[in-house]
Amino acid sequence: MSESKYKEILASQNNECAICGKDAKEFKTALNVDHDYQTEKIRGLLCTNCNMGLGHFKDSLSNLHRALMYIAKHND
DSSP: OOHHHHHHHHHHTTTBOTTTOOBGGGSSSOOEEEEOTTTOOEEEEEOHHHHHHHHHTTTOHHHHHHHHHHHHHTOO
16 A cells, blocks of 8 residues: 555544544554455554454454443443
8 A cells, every 4th residue: 555545544534543533643653554354455544452353353243243242231
């Protein structure tokens, strides 16, 4: 990806991680380019924690939904 394309995507996300919304300047490293591993389509820019989170859940909607339900169940 070119630097100009990266900056274009970053600007379209208001210079924030596409998931957690933290400003890119809060991180020591640049936001990661997230892509669909099957289609190779770029989805957006993510901080390392959000990017790794998706990876750990294997981009599975059912895994993410179960995690969401688990957190909701135990949220006081």
